[in-house]
Amino acid sequence: MTDKLTGAAGREYVAEAIRHALRSGDLVPGQRLVENDLAESYGTTRGAVREALQDLAAEEILEIVPRRGARVRAVSVEEAVQITECRSVLEQLCARKAAVRATPEQRAELGRIGADMRRAVADGAWDTYSGLNQRLHELVIEASGQEVARRQLGRLNGPMVRFQFRLALRPGRPSQSLPQHLAIIEAVVGGDAPAAARAAEAHLDDVIEQLRSSAAAVPAPAPRA
Amino acid sequence: MTDKLTGAAGREYVAEAIRHALRSGDLVPGQRLVENDLAESYGTTRGAVREALQDLAAEEILEIVPRRGARVRAVSVEEAVQITECRSVLEQLCARKAAVRATPEQRAELGRIGADMRRAVADGAWDTYSGLNQRLHELVIEASGQEVARRQLGRLNGPMVRFQFRLALRPGRPSQSLPQHLAIIEAVVGGDAPAAARAAEAHLDDVIEQLRSSAAAVPAPAPRA
DNA sequence: ATCAACGAGATTGTTGACAAGATGTTTCGA
DNA sequence: TCGAAACATCTTGTCAACAATCTCGTTGAT
Numbered sequence: 001m002t003d004k005l006t007g008a009a010g011r012e013y014v015a016e017a018i019r020h021a022l023r024s025g026d027l028v029p030g031q032r033l034v035e036n037d038l039a040e041s042y043g044t045t046r047g048a049v050r051e052a053l054q055d056l057a058a059e060e061i062l063e064i065v066p067r068r069g070a071r072v073r074a075v076s077v078e079e080a081v082q083i084t085e086c087r088s089v090l091e092q093l094c095a096r097k098a099a100v101r102a103t104p105e106q107r108a109e110l111g112r113i114g115a116d117m118r119r120a121v122a123d124g125a126w127d128t129y130s131g132l133n134q135r136l137h138e139l140v141i142e143a144s145g146q147e148v149a150r151r152q153l154g155r156l157n158g159p160m161v162r163f164q165f166r167l168a169l170r171p172g173r174p175s176q177s178l179p180q181h182l183a184i185i186e187a188v189v190g191g192d193a194p195a196a197a198r199a200a201e202a203h204l205d206d207v208i209e210q211l212r213s214s215a216a217a218v219p220a221p222a223p224r225a
Numbered sequence: 226m227t228d229k230l231t232g233a234a235g236r237e238y239v240a241e242a243i244r245h246a247l248r249s250g251d252l253v254p255g256q257r258l259v260e261n262d263l264a265e266s267y268g269t270t271r272g273a274v275r276e277a278l279q280d281l282a283a284e285e286i287l288e289i290v291p292r293r294g295a296r297v298r299a300v301s302v303e304e305a306v307q308i309t310e311c312r313s314v315l316e317q318l319c320a321r322k323a324a325v326r327a328t329p330e331q332r333a334e335l336g337r338i339g340a341d342m343r344r345a346v347a348d349g350a351w352d353t354y355s356g357l358n359q360r361l362h363e364l365v366i367e368a369s370g371q372e373v374a375r376r377q378l379g380r381l382n383g384p385m386v387r388f389q390f391r392l393a394l395r396p397g398r399p400s401q402s403l404p405q406h407l408a409i410i411e412a413v414v415g416g417d418a419p420a421a422a423r424a425a426e427a428h429l430d431d432v433i434e435q436l437r438s439s440a441a442a443v444p445a446p447a448p449r450a
Numbered sequence: 451a452t453c454a455a456c457g458a459g460a461t462t463g464t465t466g467a468c469a470a471g472a473t474g475t476t477t478c479g480a
Numbered sequence: 481t482c483g484a485a486a487c488a489t490c491t492t493g494t495c496a497a498c499a500a501t502c503t504c505g506t507t508g509a510t
Contacts, residue, residue: 058283082373089314148307292471
């Protein structure tokens with residue numbers, strides 16, 4: 001690990017490191033990212049850092065102002081709602097297609113995920129539930145065969161890390177979202193496309209409501225001028 | 226014009242030049258883009274070209290393979306259909322919101338666009354119609370206030386230039402799409418959100434059908450290994 | 451005490467040269 | 481005549497130094 005990660009290797013390494021720092025709260029919105037500092041602390045060159053920052057800006061995780069450097073983008077609650085609205089329609093599309101196109105193996109795995117989710121909620125295993133949640137969404141997207149929507153959804157998730165963090169902490173959230181997830185699973189497994197779309201919509205409408213009600217609780221950090 | 230466009234200035238200039246070359250058919254899918262050649266022909270430095278290529282790759286217009294350079298991405302009919310499916314759900318979202326949120330001025334302009342479209346089709350003014358078409362879609366998105374969807378749709382359009390070109394040339398296309406556009410306008414102006422979504426869906430379903438039926442007519446250019 | 455101009459230090463932007471790798475061609479052997 | 485290895489050329493990747501610009505603390509005047 002003492003080797004210096006150079007060039008293209010460092011590029012993805014730095015990008016991932018910053019994403020992780022953001023997820024774990026080590027970086028907060030508005031914070032400046034100085035190329036030299038990052039290069040030194042991650043053991044790469046400034047060139048690699050620069051390209052990583054460009055990538056993250058393309059994902060809308062950072063914001064780069066010419067001659068002033070990169071900062072962590074502050075996502076307002078309103079924007080988080082808009083992002084979730086877009087996610088909603090794209091996931092409805094995927095759910096509809098998945099209900100028709102999923103392979104028997106995928107339907108079987110969906111069933112297993114549902115059973116595991118019930119158990120995780122009953123046991124209070126929040127981490128497990130969170131992982132299953134992510135796996136469920138991924139599997140529905142994969143089963144839909146909609147590569148384009150998959151990429152779009154991936155992009156959409158980038159700036160949301162902060163809010164996912166916030167929502168997951170709300171007490172009672174898992175038991176509220178569990179039936180919604182089970183409804184999605186049931187519709188997809190049963191091959192009922194319209195029901196799958198409706199279930200996905202209902203779930204994401206609920207997420208939007210949660211986002212809105214969290215607005216008062218935790219105001220968005222002020223983006224420093 | 227004899228000045229050398231350097232750095233950040235050249236970056237956007239080169240990117241736009243390549244986009245234009247793609248629209249006008251000067252660049253075809255699979256074609257290699259050599260950094261030095263581009264730098265020389267556009268009068269910039271290789272660095273600027275390099276960053277422009279990165280941008281275009283992020284827009285999925287180009288494909289960059291390490292150590293092998295950039296080539297124009299070949300978009301299959303299947304992928305064009307998937308792109309249009311995503312556009313469909315996102316534009317439905319925008320249409321629904323626009324029906325509710327559009328300002329009186331925006332509704333008035335939509336009305337004017339509709340009238341102009343009728344006239345353009347009646348006069349056989351295809352270029353005018355094409356411009357109005359684009360303006361209509363933009364205005365609906367703008368009126369929706371959905372900035373996130375706007376960005377997503379912008380990204381989605383990048384790789385589609387080739388197909389837009391192909392579809393617009395089909396005889397009888399304008400008179401087929403005109404009523405669909407008018408239906409969208411009527412629903413948005415009238416504030417009928419569900420009807421606006423249905424009209425947008427119907428329009429894009431038709432585009433998808435056109436794409437599919439164009440598959441046989443013009444096979445995708447083979448991406449050279 | 452407040453404000454504006456100044457300047458030192460910090461930070462990003464740009465360039466040109468060099469290194470590493472890929473491509474295509476020529477030559478040699480079967 | 482065909483195929484494979486060696487070579488020359490072309491192309492991209494990387495780096496380090498330099499230049500341009502911005503930030504922020506200091507100074508001085510009102």
